Each structure stands twice: as structure tokens, then as C-alpha cells.
Amino acid sequence: MMTQGPVLELKAVERGYGEGEHRLVILDGADFTLGRGEMVALVAPSGAGKSTLLHTAGLLEHPDGGDVLVDGRSSTGLSDDERTAIRRNEIGFVYQFHHLLPEFTALENVMMPQLVRGLAAPRARARAMQLLEYMKIGDRAEHRPAELSGGEQQRVAIARAVANAPLILLADEPTGNLDPATASYVFDALEALVRQSGLSALIATHNHALAARMDRRVTLAEGRIVDF
Secondary structure: OOOOOOOEEEEEEEEEEOOHHHOEEEEEEEEEEEOOOOEEEEOOOOOOOHHHHHHHHOOOOOOOEEEEEEOOEEOOOOOHHHHHHHHHHHEEEEOOOOOOOOOOOHHHHHHHHHHHHOOOHHHHHHHHHHHHHHOOOHHHOOOOHHHOOHHHHHHHHHHHHOOOOOOEEEEEOOOOOOOHHHHHHHHHHHHHHHHHHOOEEEEEOOOHHHHOOOOEEEEEEOOEEEEO
16 A cells, blocks of 8 residues: 655665675665655666665665665565565566567567466557556567667666656666767656656666756765765
């Protein structure tokens, strides 16, 4: 059941790698909240820990301390299957590289997460086509990734990320591999989708112009998440 609080909360989250003197601390008591329908830009230099933060927030990595709450539900103590179910149903991911399955068409790539969730193929196909049309790429539905431009591939990846109507979208430099004009076009489509669907989004980007279009900006400083 959906709660009335934030869709995503990090509470005193700790995350690091290595042991002893060689331990690299990435998150050091990090706190963060993502409100419903909110778009937040995560702006930080390479190596600052943006990917670690997104992976921890998206339950792909376990924090070393603290807690991550998704729609008010603590992830502490959850089994791997329970974490996987939350990722599949509540969280969508978009990466810098599209990671589309090369042997499948654009339409089939967007259908895939819905089929994994158990949706019947006709309904999955209809929703996938609707999303591709919304992303202005419906005419490329039957093309495989190698037959698509970089911008088209990333729009398919965005459609796939929201195919299961998640509460949260986590994006790691989603326009980082694109030229400025294509990046702006792809971000326009992403922003429209987020605003229209009521998604909450945390988007890591180096692009300050794109970051300025979001509701607020945060960065990483000494292992904490602070307003930019």
C-alpha cells in the first residue's frame, strides 16, 4: 500500500569498499529524501560516488550501515528475493549506456520487464507500444538496437525503465553518451514522461543546464548528500 511520505529515503547510509587503511568511504552517514513527483538532479564530478549512491538507493548494493526505505518500507533485513521484487515493481533504472538486448526489437525490449513481472503478452505489447509512441519512437518499434541511433536507443531504454509503472526512476548520466542536441531532445522526452506520469526521479548528470530544469539539485560532499 502506498504511503503518504517520501517515495525514497536514505537514513544515515554508510557505504565503502576495501578494508582497514585501504578502505574507501563513499557514503558516510548520508541522508536523503525524494518526494512524490519530484525530479532531483545529482551533480558531482566523476569518482565522487554518484553510481554507488544510485546503486545503494536502488537496492542493487547493500549499505554497510543505515537504511534505505522505498515507499516507507525499510530494506533492512529483506531477503534477496524481496529486494528483487521491489526493484522490479517499484524502481526503474536508466544508465549512460542503454544496455538493450541486441537480439530483440525495441518493442520486445520494452515488453521484457512486463513479461518477467507476469503480464500477459498482449497487454505488455500494448503498453510497450504506447510508451514508444510517447517517446516519439513508435515508428522504430520493430528495429533492433543496432539499427537505432544513440538517441533512439536511449529513448527505448527510458521506455523500458518505466514499463512496469514504477514509483521511482533512477538515472545515471542518461544523456552522457549523446551529443548536446540529442541529449537535450532525450531529456525533453524523459522530463515529459516523468511529469506526466507522476514519477519521482533522481538523475545523475554532469549537464548543469539539464540539472537546472529539475526541482532541486544535490551533490556529494565528504560522503554526505547536500543541496547544490
